[in-house]
Amino acid sequence: MKVSGKVVADAIAKKLHEKVKALKVQPVFAIILAGEDPASRIYVNFKIKRANELGVKVSFFEFSENQFNECVQTIKELNNDKNVHGMIIQYPIFKSWNFDELIGKVDPQKDVDGFSEQSPYEKATALAVWEMLTAFAYLEGFTQTKDFLKGKKIVVLGRGKTAGGPIVELLNHHGFEAVVVARDTEDPNTKIKSGDIVISATGVKNIVNGSNIKKGSYVIGVGVGREVIEGKSKIYGDINEEEVSKIAKLYCPTVGGIGPLTIVSLLENVIESASASSRRMSGSN
Helix, strand or coil, X not given: CECCHHHHHHHHHHHHHHHHHHCCCCCEEEEXXXXXXXXXXXXXXXXXXXXXXXXXXXXXXXXXXXXXXHHHHHHHHHHHCXXXXXXXXXXXXCCCCCHHHHHCCCCHHHECCCCCCCCCCCCHHHHHHHHHHHHHHHHCCCCCHHHHHCCCCEEEECCCCCCHHHHHHHHHHCCCCEEEECCCCCCHXXXXXXXXXXXXXXXXXXXXXXXXXXXXXXXXXXXXXXEEECCEEEEEECECHHHHHHHCCEEECHHHHHHHHHHHHHHHHHHHHHHHHHHHHHHHC
C-alpha cells in the first residue's frame, strides 16, 4: 500500500500551525540561495509556501557566484539578529564555493538544517524518514515507532551528507543499526533483499525494484534525480513504484513522498528554535 508523504506532512503541519499561533513571537526563517541547480529554486519555493501556511515569516537572500563575501556578511548579520530563529543555505551551492566553510559561519543555534556538529537539530531529511516510519508503525497498529522497528533488519542505500548519512545517524541515535549499501558494496542486491525495511537515498533511477526487495517489506524512497525525455526535464525516484507496489507491504515513493515531510520537519526545527528563544526571553524578564 502506498503511503502519501503529503498526507502525513499535512497532518504534522496542522499541529505546527497551532503551535505557532500559541507562541509569543513569530518564527522567522532565513533562506540563502547561492547555486546553479535549477531544482533548488523549486525546493525553496516549496519551503516558502509551506512556511507561509504555518505562519512562519521567511527572509530570502540570493547571491551570484561573485558575491561570496556579501553572502558571508549576510550570514553574520543574520546570526546577530535576535528576530531570526532559523537559517539554511540551500544545498548544493556554487562549485567554486565551500559549503562546509559557509555552514561553519552559521550560528549552530540557528542551523535548522542540522549540518553543524554543534547544531541541536537533527537533519530534516532524516527526521522526515523517521516520521514516515512512524506513519508505517501507526498503520501496523503500533503506538511507538521503536516497537515497530524492533527485530526488523533495516537497509539504507547511500551515505551522502544530506540524506543517507544522517538517516543512519538518526537510526543509531534511536538504538537501531542499519546495513549500509553504497557504490563499493559487493553483491548489493542480496543485501537489499535481506531488508525488512529498505530506505533508499541514492538518486539512482529504479535502484529499488521488484527484483531486489522481499515480499512484505517496507520501502521508503528518498533519492531523486532528473532526466530529459523528449526535450522535457522530468524528476525520477529511487524506487520503481509499479514493481515495488506489488511486493512491499507499505511503501512511500520519492516524488510526493519524503519531500513534503522534509519541509515540515525543517520548519518544525525553526518553530522549536523560536519557542526556545521565547522561553529564554521570558526567563530574562
